[in-house]
Every structure is written in structure tokens, then in C-alpha cells.
Amino acid sequence: MSKKRRRKFEEIVEKFVELKDTSELMMDLAYSSLLMNSRELAEEVQKLEEYVDKLHTDFELLVLSSGFKKEEAKGFLGLIRLGVVTEKIADAAAEIAEVVLREIEPHPVLKLTIEEAEETITYVTVSENSSLVNKTLREAKVPEETGMWVLAIRRGDRCVRPKPETRIQVGDVLIASGYAEGEEDLKKLASP
Amino acid sequence: MPRFEKIEYHPTSVRELLLEMKNLSELMIDLAYSAALFNDRELAEDVLELENRVDVSSYLLEMEIMLAARDSKDAEALTGVSTVASAADKISDAAADIAAIVTQNIGIHPIVGEIFEKVEERLMRVKVAKDSILAEKAIGELELAARMGVDIIAIRRNKDWIIDPKENEKIAIDDILIARGTSAGLKEFKELCKGKLRKLED
Numbered sequence: 239m240s241k242k243r244r245r246k247f248e249e250i251v252e253k254f255v256e257l258k259d260t261s262e263l264m265m266d267l268a269y270s271s272l273l274m275n276s277r278e279l280a281e282e283v284q285k286l287e288e289y290v291d292k293l294h295t296d297f298e299l300l301v302l303s304s305g306f307k308k309e310e311a312k313g314f315l316g317l318i319r320l321g322v323v324t325e326k327i328a329d330a331a332a333e334i335a336e337v338v339l340r341e342i343e344p345h346p347v348l349k350l351t352i353e354e355a356e357e358t359i360t361y362v363t364v365s366e367n368s369s370l371v372n373k374t375l376r377e378a379k380v381p382e383e384t385g386m387w388v389l390a391i392r393r394g395d396r397c398v399r400p401k402p403e404t405r406i407q408v409g410d411v412l413i414a415s416g417y418a419e420g421e422e423d424l425k426k427l428a429s430p
Numbered sequence: 431m432p433r434f435e436k437i438e439y440h441p442t443s444v445r446e447l448l449l450e451m452k453n454l455s456e457l458m459i460d461l462a463y464s465a466a467l468f469n470d471r472e473l474a475e476d477v478l479e480l481e482n483r484v485d486v487s488s489y490l491l492e493m494e495i496m497l498a499a500r501d502s503k504d505a506e507a508l509t510g511v512s513t514v515a516s517a518a519d520k521i522s523d524a525a526a527d528i529a530a531i532v533t534q535n536i537g538i539h540p541i542v543g544e545i546f547e548k549v550e551e552r553l554m555r556v557k558v559a560k561d562s563i564l565a566e567k568a569i570g571e572l573e574l575a576a577r578m579g580v581d582i583i584a585i586r587r588n589k590d591w592i593i594d595p596k597e598n599e600k601i602a603i604d605d606i607l608i609a610r611g612t613s614a615g616l617k618e619f620k621e622l623c624k625g626k627l628r629k630l631e632d
Contacts, residue, residue, distance in 0.1 A: 244541075251545040262459060265521065269452040272514060273445075313539025316531045320466055320538070323524045327459065330520040337510040376575070401551070402579075 246304055250314075253297045254321065260290050261324045263390055263399035264331035270389055270415060271338045276359050282390065282413070283335035286397055290328040297321050360386065360421045364410045365429035376402040384423035386416035437489045444511065447491045451518040453593045454484050457584055459521065461608065462528035464553035467543045473555055474529035476608075480591065484522035491515040547613055553583070554616045558605045561625035570597030577630060580611035580619045 264286045271279035298321060306314055364370055370378050381387055391398045392411035398404065406412075414424055458480045465473035492515055495508045531538065546552075558565055564572065574580045585592040585599070586606040592599065601607070609619055621627035 247539075247541050248545050251542055252549065254542075255546065255549055258463060262456075265455065265459070268517075269448070269455075273448065273452075310539060313537060313542070316466065316536045316538035317542055319531055319536065320463075320528060323527045326524045326527075327521055330517040330524070333517040333520075334514050337513050340510065376579075402575075402581075403551070 250297070250300050250304065250317070253293065253300055254317065254324075257290065257293045257297050257321060257324050259399040259401075260286055260293060260397070261328040261331070263397060264290065264328050264335075266399070267390060268331040268334035270359075271335055274357055274359060274415060275338065277338060278359055278361075279389070279413070280335040280338035282397060283331055284339070287328060287332045289396075290325060294321055294325045357415050358418050358421060359389075360412075360414050360416075360424060361392075362412050362414070362425050362428040364406055364408055364412065366408050367430060368408075368428050369430075370406045370428060371408050373406055374402065375400050375404050375406065378406060380412075380414070380424070380427070381416075384414075384416070384427060385420035386414040386424045388412050388414045437486055439490070439493050442490055442494070444491065444494055447487050447494070448514065451484060451487050451491070451515075454480055454487070455518055455521045455525070457591075457593055457608075458484070458525035459528075460553055460583070460610070462525040466528050466531045466538055467546050468552060469532055469537055469540070469543070470555075471532055473553065474532040476555065476586070477525050477529040478533075481522045481526045483591070484518060488515045488519045551610050551612055552616070553608060553610050554620065555586075555606055555608050556620050556623040558601055558603055558607060558623050559625040560603050562603070562623050563625070563628055563630070564601045564622055565603045566600060568598050568600050569595055572630065574609075574619065578611065578615035578618050580609050580615040582607050582609050584608040 264283050267279050267286075268283045270276070271283060298318065301314055301318055301321075304314075370380075375388065388400045390413040391400050391404065391406075392413060393407065393409075412424070412428060416424075458477050461473050461480070462477045464470060465477060492512065495511050495515075499505045499508050530536075569582055574582065582595060583593075584607075585595050585601070586608070587602065587604075607623060609616060611619065618627065622630070
């Protein structure tokens with residue numbers, strides 16, 4: 239396979255990974271917004287939905303414009319289908335978030351769900367002098383240090399799905415959930 | 431034809447059901463992508479099995495909703511819960527669709543998996559052999575994440591699934607472990623499970 243061709247494939251896969259990660263992030267956040275009755279998280283999901291639609295279109299255009307040979311086409315049909323399903327997952331996540339945004343007064347059945355969890359959502363910005371800068375999430379051990387769980391990372395106008403190997407950067411906003419007492423610890427860690 | 435079993439009502443907390451659906455959906459999606467990208471039929475079959483579990487939870491959730499509705503105000507407030515049940519169902523259907531890419535032999539170009547592996551961690555399923563040193567050990571004491579960058583995200587024990595197993599969960603012979611990690615880490619982990627590698631290195 240030529241270098242140029244391989245590069246093209248890499249580009250397609252990278253686009254797909256971004257699409258997949260964003261849709262999985264939406265699902266995580268949607269369920270969390272429901273379990274914590276958090277409008278903030280639900281709004282985050284809604285914002286991501288538009289972004290996913292754009293990513294999906296970009297991805298399909300990229301695949302379609304790649305000029306596959308007939309024998310390669312089948313292998314990329316699978317990938318196109320994967321893209322379609324990924325977008326469906328994002329839609330379902332948005333539906334869950336909508337419930338949180340619409341609900342005026344949650345039904346007692348749902349309230350039970352929420353009240354048992356005395357968790358809060360915190361947004362903290364990582365400052366230059368934080369020990370977290372340039373560490374991967376695995377190295378940073380945020381849950382061990384603070385009891386807070388990083389749900390998402392806002393980077394510029396994008397939202398990133400946190401993975402163990404995700405590297406924390408200056409200016410990242412960590413969106414985390416946990417018990418109120420961990421909030422202060424996390425703030426100290428992120429912007430001392 | 432698949433067999434559809436009757437689902438009997440038993441009182442379950444809505445929180446428990448929602449949590450289970452959240453965990454199951456996440457696991458299914460993860461498994462499904464790995465199955466499709468690496469053309470792994472066994473993973474695909476696990477996904478289809480988990481789909482049944484989500485179906486059961488979403489049925490039970492619907493039953494809870496119906497029982498909780500006393501008047502029109504209740505009905506109004508409960509519609510939200512019902513929406514969630516149906517969204518969770520959609521997610522599990524989506525995972526099953528992804529798995530179908532493998533089971534229906536459509537497949538994905540192998541180069542995709544090859545490139546994907548460089549940017550993302552993958553999942554693997556492996557059975558614990560009789561003579562594996564992992565048998566009878568608690569997950570926490572193995573420190574797999576620190577040693578080889580591998581996390582056990584689920585255990586399939588006979589017909590049961592333990593999702594996101596706790597540190598004190600003991601690994602048993604014949605368990606099927608679903609692990610996430612880098613390809614080098616997973617390779618080592620596989621050898622440990624199969625009993626080919628006999629000691630944990632630091």
C-alpha cells in the first residue's frame with residue numbers, strides 16, 4: 239500500500255475515533271445528568287449533539303471521497319455502518335438529556351434515584367502551576383487523591399472523553415462528580 | 431428464532447435499574463466496537479447476549495413506571511422515565527447492530543483495526559485456565575493497571591456478568607475476563623490467563 243493511501247486511511251480512522259469518543263462521552267454524560275439531576279451536564283450533552291452531527295458528515299464525506307477499489311469497498315461499508323450506528327447512540331444520549339432539561343418536577347420514582355446520590359458536579363480549570371499539567375489521567379490519580387471522578391474535559395470549545403492516557407493540559411476544564419467534600423481537594427489540585 | 435422469555439415483575443429500585451442499564455450500555459458499546467474493529471466473533475456474541483439483559487431491565491423499568499402512575503400528573507412526570515427506558519433500548523440495539531457487522535460477515539477492512547490500535551486501547555476476552563496464577567487472586571492485589579496498563583472491566587462467570595468488578599473480587603478458574611489495555615499489555619495479560627506466563631513482573 240502506498241504511503242499516500244495509508245495516510246488517507248489513517249485520516250478516516252482518526253475521524254471515526256473522534257466520532258466514537260464523542261458519542262460515548264455523550265452517553266456517559268447523559269446518564270450522569272439523569273442520576274444527578276444536573277441541568278449543566280444535560281446541556282453539555284445537547285451541545286455535543288450538534289458537534290457529533292458535523293463529525294459524522296465529515297466522516298462520511300471523507301470515506302466517500304477516498305476512491306476505493308471494488309475489493310476494498312466492502313471493508314469500508316462496515317465502517318460507514320459503524321458511523322451511522324454511532325450517530326444513533328448520540329441521538330439516544332440526547333434524548334436522555336432532554337428528559338433532564340424538560341422535567342419541571344421529577345416524579346418521586348425518579349427523585350428517589352436522585353436523592354440517594356448526594357453527589358455534586360464541579361468544574362475546575364487547570365492552572366499553569368498545577369501538578370496535574372502534562373500528566374495522563376492514569377498518572378494523575380484524581381479519584382484516589384480527591385474522591386472526584388472526571389466525567390469530561392472541556393478543552394477550548396471542545397469536550398473530550400477522558401481516557402486513562404489522556405494528557406491534562408493547562409486551561410483544561412475538568413468536569414467531575416463526587417461528594418461535596420472532594421470538591422475543595424480537586425480545586426486545590428487543579429488550581430493551587 | 432430467538433426465544434423470548436416471560437419477564438416477571440419483581441420490585442426493583444429505579445435507581446438500580448438505571449445504573450444497571452447505564453453500565454450495561456457502556457460495556458456493550460465498548461465490546462461492540464472492539465468486536466467490529468477487530469473482527470472478533472466471540473465479543474460480538476457477548477454483545478448479543480447482553481442485549482437481552484438490557485431488554486429485561488427496560489421491561490422492569492416500564493413496569494415500575496406503570497405501577498407508579500396514579501393520576502394524570504404522575505403520568506406526565508413519569509413519561510420522562512419511560513423516555514429513558516426507550517433510549518437505553520436504542521443504545522443497546524445500536525450495539526447489537528455494530529455486532530451484526532461481524533456476525534453477518536460484512537466486516538471492516540483490517541487496516542482500520544491496525545490503525546485504530548495505535549490511537550486507542552482495545553478490549554480482549556480471555557478465559558482463565560486451570561493453572562493460571564491469576565486464579566483465586568483478588569483483582570486489587572494484582573495491580574494490573576500499574577504493571578501492564580490493563581484493566582479488567584467485566585467478568586463473565588457462567589451465565590452471570592460482573593460489570594466493573596470491585597478490587598476484592600476474586601478471579602475464578604474458567605472465568606472469562608474482559609480487559610482493556612494496550613496491545614502489549616493485553617498480550618502479557620493473555621499469557622497470564624492461559625497459564626503460560628507464571629509470574630507477575632514489576
